[in-house]
Amino acid sequence: MPEILDIIFRLVCNPRKSGDAGTKTLAALARTCTTFRDPALNILWCHQSRVQPALALFPKDLWVSNQTKFEFSRDVRPSDWDRPIIYFARIRSFEIDSMVELPIDVLQALALRCPTTRMFPNLRNIEWVRLYNEPNILPVLQIFSAPRLDSIGLTPGHSEEELIALRTLSHRWPALTNLALLYRHIRMPTLSPLIRAATTELVRALTKLESFQAIIDVETFIELSKLPNLQFVGGDIVEYPETTPFFAESAFPALRMLSVVIRPELIIQLISTVHLRTLASLELTFDAGLGTRLPNAATIANLYTAIATHCSPASLTTLSIRDSHLYAEDPAVEIPLDDEFDTYVVGPDTLRILEPFTNLTCLILEPYHGFDIDNAMILKMAPSWLNLEKLHLAYNSPESLMEHYPRVTMMGVQLLSLFCRDLKSLTLLFDATETQLIDPLPDSFPRHFPQTELTLLDVNFSAIEDHRVVTDILKSLFPNVGHLSFRQQASDNEKVLWSLVSLGLRGALPELPYFHSNILQYLQENPPI
Numbered sequence: 001m002p003e004i005l006d007i008i009f010r011l012v013c014n015p016r017k018s019g020d021a022g023t024k025t026l027a028a029l030a031r032t033c034t035t036f037r038d039p040a041l042n043i044l045w046c047h048q049s050r051v052q053p054a055l056a057l058f059p060k061d062l063w064v065s066n067q068t069k070f071e072f073s074r075d076v077r078p079s080d081w082d083r084p085i086i087y088f089a090r091i092r093s094f095e096i097d098s099m100v101e102l103p104i105d106v107l108q109a110l111a112l113r114c115p116t117t118r119m120f121p122n123l124r125n126i127e128w129v130r131l132y133n134e135p136n137i138l139p140v141l142q143i144f145s146a147p148r149l150d151s152i153g154l155t156p157g158h159s160e161e162e163l164i165a166l167r168t169l170s171h172r173w174p175a176l177t178n179l180a181l182l183y184r185h186i187r188m189p190t191l192s193p194l195i196r197a198a199t200t201e202l203v204r205a206l207t208k209l210e211s212f213q214a215i216i217d218v219e220t221f222i223e224l225s226k227l228p229n230l231q232f233v234g235g236d237i238v239e240y241p242e243t244t245p246f247f248a249e250s251a252f253p254a255l256r257m258l259s260v261v262i263r264p265e266l267i268i269q270l271i272s273t274v275h276l277r278t279l280a281s282l283e284l285t286f287d288a289g290l291g292t293r294l295p296n297a298a299t300i301a302n303l304y305t306a307i308a309t310h311c312s313p314a315s316l317t318t319l320s321i322r323d324s325h326l327y328a329e330d331p332a333v334e335i336p337l338d339d340e341f342d343t344y345v346v347g348p349d350t351l352r353i354l355e356p357f358t359n360l361t362c363l364i365l366e367p368y369h370g371f372d373i374d375n376a377m378i379l380k381m382a383p384s385w386l387n388l389e390k391l392h393l394a395y396n397s398p399e400s401l402m403e404h405y406p407r408v409t410m411m412g413v414q415l416l417s418l419f420c421r422d423l424k425s426l427t428l429l430f431d432a433t434e435t436q437l438i439d440p441l442p443d444s445f446p447r448h449f450p451q452t453e454l455t456l457l458d459v460n461f462s463a464i465e466d467h468r469v470v471t472d473i474l475k476s477l478f479p480n481v482g483h484l485s486f487r488q489q490a491s492d493n494e495k496v497l498w499s500l501v502s503l504g505l506r507g508a509l510p511e512l513p514y515f516h517s518n519i520l521q522y523l524q525e526n527p528p529i
Contacts, residue, residue, distance in 0.1 A: 005035070005036065005039040006039045006042065006043070009026065009029065009039055009040055009043050010043055012025070013025040013026055013029075013043075023044065026040045026041075026043055026044040027040075027044065030044065041087070041090060042090050044090075045087055045090035045091055046090065046091065046092045046093065047092065047093045047095065048091055048093065048094050048095070049094075049095055049096060050096060051094070051096070051103070051107065052070070052103075054084065054087070054088060054091065055070050055103070055106065057083050057084040057087050057088075058080050058083075058084055059080055061073065061074070062074065062076065062080055069103060070103045070106045071106070072106070072109070076109070076110065076113045078115060081114070081115050085114075085115065085116060088119055088120050088121075089120075089121055089122055090122070091120050091122070091123060092122060092123060092124045092125065093123070093124060093125040093126075093127075094120075094123070094125070094126050094127070094128070094144065095125070095127040095128075095153075096127070096128045104140055107140070107143050108140070108143060111142075111143045118145060118146050118147070119143065119144070120144055120146055121146055121147070122146065122148065123144055123146035123148075123149055124146070124148055124149060124150055124151060125149075125150075125151040125152075125153075125178075126141070126144055126149065126151070126152050126153070126154075127151075127152070127153035127154075127180070128153070128154060128155070141165070141169075141172070142172070145172060145173075149173050149176070150173075150175060150176055150177045150178065151176070151177065151178035151179075151211075152169065152173070152176060152178070152179055152180070153178075153179075153180035153182060153213075154180070154181060154182065155181075155182045156181055156195070163194055163195065163198045166181075166198045166199075166202060167198050167201055167202065169202060169206075170201075170202055170205035170206050171205075174205070174206070174208075175208055176206050176208065176209065177208055177209060177210040177211065177229075178209070178210060178211040178212075179202075179206065179209060179211070179212055179213070179214075180211075180212075180213040180214065180234075181199065181213070181214035181215070182213070182214075196217045196219070196220065199214055199215075199216075199217075199220050200217075200219045200220045200223055203220055203223045203224055203227075204223045207227065207228075208229060209224075209227050209229065209230055210229050210230060210231050210232070211230075211231060211232040211234075212224060212230065212232070212233055212234075212235075213232075213233075213234040213235045214235045215235055215236045215238060216233070216235050216236065216237050216238070216260075217237075217238050221237065222247065224252075225247050225248070225251035225252050225274065226248070226251070228253055228254065229254055230252065230254055230255055231254050231255060231256045231257065232255075232256065232257040232258075232259075233255065233257070233258050233259070233260070234257075234258075234259040234260065235259075235260060235261070236260065236261045236262070236287070237260050237261070237262045237266065237270065247273060247274050251274045251275075252274055252276065252278070253278070254278060255276060255278055255279060256278060256279065256280045256281065257279070257280065257281040257282075257283075258276065258279060258281070258282050258283070259281070259282075259283035260283070260284060260285070261285045261286075261287050262284065262285075262286070262287055263286070263287045264286045264287075264293070264294070264295035264299055265293075265299075267284055267286070267295075267303055268299070268302050268303050268306050271303065271306040271307055271310055271311075272306045272309075272310060274310070275310050276310055276311050276312075277311070277312045277315065278312075278315060279311050279312070279315060279316055280315050280316060280317050280318065281316075281317065281318035281319075282307065282311060282316060282318065282319050282320070283318070283319075283320040284303075284320065284321045284322070285322045285323075286322070286323050294323065294344060294368050294369075295323070295367070296340075296343045296344045297343055297344055297345060297346050297347060297350065298343070300321075300346050300350060300367055301346075301349075301350040301353065303321070304350055304351075304353040304354055305353055307319070307353075307354070308353050308354065308356060308357075311357075313356040313357045313358060313359060314359060315359075316357055316359065316360065317359055317360055317361045317362065318360070318361065318362040319354070319357065319360055319362070319363055319364070319365075320362070320363075320364035320365075320392075321364070321365055321366070321367075322364065322365075322366040323366060323367055323368040341369065344367075344368070344369040345369050345370060345371070345372045346365075346367050346369075346370070346371045346372065347371075347372050347373075348371075348372065348373050348374070348377040348380075351365075351371065351373060351377065351381060352377075352380065352381070354384075355380075355381065355384045356384075357384065358383075358384050358386065358387065359387060360384075360385070360387060360388060361387050361388060361389045361390070361422075362388070362389060362390040363385070363388055363390070363391050363392065363393075364390070364392040365392065365393055365394075366392065366393075366394045366395075367395075368395075369395065370394070370395035370406070370429065371393060371395075371406070372407075373393075373406065373407065373408060374406075374407035374408060374412070375407070375408055375409060375411045375412040375415065377408075378408060378412040378415045378416065379415055382415050382416065382418075382419035382420065383419060385416075385419060385420050386419060386420065386421070386422075387422060388420050388422065388423050389422050389423060389424045389425070389453075390423070390424065390425040390426075391416070391420065391423060391425070391426050391427070391428070392425075392426075392427040392458075393427065393428055393429070394427050394428075394429060394458075394460050395429050395460060395461075406429050406430055406431060406462075407431070408428065408429075408430040408431065409430060409431045409432075409434035409435075409436070410430070410431075410432060410434060410435045410436070410437060410470070410473055411434070411436060411437055411438055412428075412430055413428065413430060413473075413474075413477065414437050414438060414473075414477060415438075416428075417449065417450065417451040417454075417477040417478060418441075418445055418446045418448075418449060418451075419446060420451070421446070421448060421451060421453065422453055423451065423453055423454050424453050424454060424455055424456065425454070425455070425456040425457075425458075426454060426456070426457050426458070427457075427458035427460060428458075428459070428460065428462075429459070429460035429461065429462055430459070430462050431462065431463055432459070432462050432463060432464040432465075432470050433463050433464060433465045433466075435466070435469050435470065435473060437473065449477070450476060450477055450478065450479050451477060451478055452478075452479060452480050453480070454478040454480065454481055455480055455481060455482045455483065456481075456482070456483045456485075457474070457478065457481050457483070457484050457485070458484075458485045458486070458487075459484065459485070459486050459498060460486065460487050460490075461486060461487045461489050461490035461491070461494060462486070462490075462494070462498075463494065464494055464497045464498060464501070465497070467497040467498070467500040467501050467504070468504070470497075470501055471500070471501045471504035471505060474501065474505060475504070475505060481505050481506065482506055483506070484498065484501060484502040484505055484506065486498045
């Protein structure tokens with residue numbers, strides 16, 4: 001009975017998903033009857049974002065009154081623990097985003113006086129992201145030590161004390177399965193050799209890791225490749241060597257997800273180094289570091305070829321390759337000169353390299369200067385995209401439209417609606433001034449229309465002239481679109497016209513933070529008919 005109630009309560013009113021409403025519902029259920037009390041309280045206390053609610057379980061007279069911070073007013077008595085110890089056992093996770101208000105001295109004092117071996121005996125996950133200049137978390141971890149702790153996310157510092165504490169994690173919790181070292185305010189090249197060595201030692205000792213996220217150098221990457229149960233690797237990869245490192249034939253035997261930030265010139269070497277036949281999700285972001293050049297079309301083609309060679313079309317379901325959004329803001333990044341522009345636009349033959357990956361459900365490709373593709377190319381690729389639920393073919397640079405405006409028109413959008421029946425989210429730059437559709441449809445084309453799954457449509461900064469015609473076409477192709485968005489780089493005229501399309505599709509303006517008052521004024525003065 002308690003197990004069934006636990007499942008029902010988590011589905012109906014999980015506070016992590018339903019917020020304050022879920023919390024209030026669980027509190028009410030806990031007060032309803034003794035049968036509901038424990039299952040409801042277990043969920044209510046399972047995940048904590050602050051330590052203070054746990055401390056509030058102690059008698060009020062233990063603390064100095066009228067204080068914003070916890071401070072002892074008397075010695076701790078054995079009877080003070082009667083209520084807290086019951087609730088502490090319900091806590092499975094602490095996820096705290098700042099240590100500023102964390103009463104470390106109080107916690108250390110309580111740990112010394114705790115009547116049980118562990119204050120939080122059933123804790124499974126600790127995730128604390130330390131902000132700049134906040135106190136060191138690693139020495140405090142012992143307070144939260146629990147026999148079944150298997151997941152830790154921390155922000156280590158540079159001090160010798162912290163490096164020593166970092167190395168001891170494997171001795172305290174040898175059975176860790178998830179570890180994230182979230183360094184902040186560190187540019188990748190400045191990560192010290194001591195931190196790198198400590199990280200490598202830690203990975204070497206934690207043989208049961210299933211998930212690892214950090215700033216990773218080649219030595220750490222080699223050690224990760226030996227772990228038999230490792231399924232996820234994420235973070236920033238630095239100083240990948242010019243010479244190919246040695247990897248065993250059985251490297252990364254269980255890896256399912258790889259999500260890394262890396263310099264463009266190193267990505268191909270990374271993918272080519274190891275056969276990633278078990279990989280289901282590959283997410284690559286080009287690093288916008290000092291002296292970084294944008295990857296040109298040849299580099300992108302080589303990358304796609306490496307992916308097609310070393311990843312399995314049967315297992316890969318998510319592929320994301322993005323230029324960093326920092327390119328537009330970082331003056332250190334070398335933007336191509338005007339006379340080099342053509343060598344940076346990705347052509348149709350390059351996109352076809354990915355044609356064998358027919359099991360993809362998510363495809364995100366965002367080169368800085370976009371693609372040179374047309375409706376015919378969409379028709380060639382569409383049969384490979386039958387399983388897609390998310391398709392994102394976008395540009396980062398509006399300057400790319402100066403010479404290479406996309407040759408995909410509303411006809412290309414129509415083709416996607418016909419072939420991609422499961423598509424729920426679409427980002428595409430197209431020419432909406434060309435509104436001719438395929439009519440009649442060839443006999444070989446799918447006949448299941450309209451496409452009713454699509455709910456999110458991002459038009460990037462697509463050109464548009466007649467918003468009424470475009471609205472009617474999109475309504476006929478995707479009748480359930482509930483959210484239409486465009487990029488900030490779109491012209492004011494395009495923003496106005498796409499806003500009118502949004503009104504026609506969903507009866508509301510786009511929910512965009514950069515929505516300008518002059519657009520609202522225009523719509524007030526020229527209301528849609």
